[in-house]
Amino acid sequence: MKKIKSLLLVLAISISSVLSASTNKELPKSSSVAKEVAKLLKNPNLDLKEEVLVFVKFALNDNHEMVVLSVDSDNRQIDSFIKNKLNYVKLKAKSNTDKKMFVIPIRFQPSK
Structure with a gap:
């Protein structure tokens, strides 16, 4: 009887871990930090021939300033456009999480 209980416990733990690992984690709704970054990068003077998607990784320091880590x-x-516009800019918006590192996708459209 003791072996059956132990077996059922191991089975329940393994099934629950598999189910939790396979759930679709939705991206959070557009945060206030992402909205402020979008506003800062509005109207770029870039000569692009096609649409470009980049991922910007940045951290927030203790003064709530963005430090661009990578583009x-x-x-x-x-x-250079992204780094010049975002590096050491103090954010007015507060993040809704305690995260200090962010990765934001940014899509640039060719100018018409």
């Missing part, structure tokens, strides 16, 4: 782009123009 996932091969385009130097986009890279």
